[in-house]
Amino acid sequence: MKKTLLFTILTFGLFFSSEAFTAQVGVCGSCPNDCIMKGGVCTPCSISGYTCIYPENEAQQITGPDDILECCAHCSDCRSSANEATCYGCESGYYLSGGTCYPGVACCSGCSNCNHTTGVCSACGSGQYLSGNRCYSCPTVSNGTCTSCSSSTNCTSITCNTGYILQGNSCVVNTCPTIQHGTCTSCSGSTCTNASCDSGYYFDGGYHTCKAQVACTTSNCAACSISTGICSQCKSGYYLNTSNNQCTACSGVPVAQGGTCTTCTSASHCSTATCTSGKFFSETDQSCIEALSACPTEPEKFSSCPTEICNSCVSCSLNGATKYFCMGCKEGYHQTTVAGVVKCVPTCPTGCSMCTTPTNCTICIDGYALINGTCKTCAELYPMGHAVCITCNERMCTSSKTWGVKACTDANGVTNACVEENQEGTKCIIKNTDECLKKFGLK
Helix, strand or coil, X not given: CECCCCCCCEECCEECCCCCEEEECCECCCCCCCEEEECCEEEECCCCCCCECCCCCCCEEECCHHHCECCCCCEEEEEEECCEEEEEEECCCEEEECCXXXXXXXXXXXXXXXXXXXXXXXXXCCCEEEECCEEEECCCECCEEEEEECCCCCEEEEEECCCEEEECCEEEECCCCCCCCEEEEEEECCEEEEEEECCCEEEECCCCEEEECCCCCCCCEEEECCCCCCEEEECCXXXXXXXXXXXEEHHHCCCXXXXXXXXXXXXXXXXXXXXXXXXXXXXXXXXXXXXXCCCXXXXXXXXXXXXXXXXXXXXXXXXXXXXXXXXXXXXXEEEEEECXXXXXXXXXXXXXXXXXXXXXXXXECCXXXXXXXXXXXXXXXXXXXXXXXXXXXXXXXXXXXXXXEEEEECXXXXXXXXXXXXXXXXXXXXXXXHHHHHHCCCC
């Protein structure tokens, strides 16, 4: 931004000279009075926080402070562009984001998920991979773009240019037949086996072409089949009536003792309900039950019902205050006893040993690495051809196991079979033993 300073700068009794100063773009040939040269730019020694740089394009006339451009605080690399100052680097102890310097440690260029406390990068942007806390460009692909990779040689996702399709790890000329409303991406001879269809169309594998999606006409439907238009899931507060494929309001599901059902799974099962004052809904009993006058000691108690983890709550009185405890846990949570207290705790996803919610993991089991709150298998993160990554972290594979064809010997040390060990470690005996052994030089 351009900084307007309508005042006269006094330094040791002298004023800012009105002389014209001429300089080329980005490099100071000389500095105005009260400015000192620092790294090719002029810095006024009497105006704290300023970086004097000259406007873009041609040599310009600097006549006073009104012509000075100013960058953000803590900027170490300030340049002019379109008569505005832009920061390209920050002082030590600060990092650049959106043209502003913030306190913290900068990560490598291209990092999409940076811990600014430690300077550790956990993920790179599209078309880059992480190695040794640095982001590197994915390998180039002829007639396409590698959008995701695990190393400089292993591309895991490729987008091919128009007129090309993906075969294996290469983009080849698309010789598949032309189809309406889409592009055939794989074929067997003149038969299309898969296609990328236009918006509003889907690929029908039986007819080998793109067909128009069938509109969903069921009221209060949340998800429909694109090929039939039949509803498969209803909106909250409705259940799918399988006899007519219509969404029916849960308010008609019976709840004993004066309750109104608000969410349900069928005509006979209510999940949540509103009850009259002094009562709570029990999903187990499908009924509104009187609140307890005294709280039991076992369940964990809350000042209000935590509906994000509980199916429903029981209200009770504890030392004159109303408290609540869970009656059944929400999907993704399960009931367990911790130090004598019954709690609803998150059910951690596959590969996760500790989590804060069913979808946010904090610690993974062996064979997995934590990436943005999700545990991913080492084999998935670091594909290695004829080997499988067994242990890893978010930056590298730490141990691996090779696999392939090998000789199998009996208890007497006699080779009697040829065994193939695949990536998952499963062993399959090959029937033609002699041919197999010769092929791999084992006989």
